[in-house]
Amino acid sequence: MSKTKCSHPTASGKPCKAWAVKDSNPPSCSSHSGLNVGAGAPQGNHNAQSHGFYSDGMTGVEVADLVAHADNQTLDDEIAVARVMLRRLFEKVGNPDLSTEELAEISKIALTATGSIARLLRSNRALSGEAADGISGAIAQALDELGNEWGVEL
Numbered sequence: 825m826s827k828t829k830c831s832h833p834t835a836s837g838k839p840c841k842a843w844a845v846k847d848s849n850p851p852s853c854s855s856h857s858g859l860n861v862g863a864g865a866p867q868g869n870h871n872a873q874s875h876g877f878y879s880d881g882m883t884g885v886e887v888a889d890l891v892a893h894a895d896n897q898t899l900d901d902e903i904a905v906a907r908v909m910l911r912r913l914f915e916k917v918g919n920p921d922l923s924t925e926e927l928a929e930i931s932k933i934a935l936t937a938t939g940s941i942a943r944l945l946r947s948n949r950a951l952s953g954e955a956a957d958g959i960s961g962a963i964a965q966a967l968d969e970l971g972n973e974w975g976v977e978l
Contacts (some may be wrong), residue, residue: 832856866972899948
């Protein structure tokens with residue numbers, strides 16, 4: 825391996841964090857270079873084993889991006905994955921061959937996915953400290969309004 829990171833963006837547009845293949849120009853990891861350099865784990869190694877949750881609905885490049893960045897995943901990555909999957913689900917809705925039952929099932933799954941994305945966004949906001957800033961701002965505004973109404977400084 826070289827000491828250079830891949831110069832290509834991931835599917836989400838973020839810089840790839842994988843190591844570039846030695847002597848590749850421009851610096852590219854095995855996934856972005858199109859080469860199968862070092863592909864596959866040694867027999868018995870299950871570190872990057874895909875259990876199907878993401879891999880069944882994603883392209884090979886998308887799964888490779890997830891595996892390459894597994895140690896740096898954030899809620900932003902999970903939110904992006906959930907949005908990709910939801911978008912793919914919505915693409916199925918336009919299929920004229922769907923029965924009413926299939927459309928109802930897709931709608932139910934879409935609503936569940938939308939709720940999951942909302943929870944991830946809320947958690948991400950809370951972890952980033954934005955939620956605390958919003959709460960303290962709201963408390964300060966309420967105190968200002970009460971102080972003005974009562975004619976005192978709070």
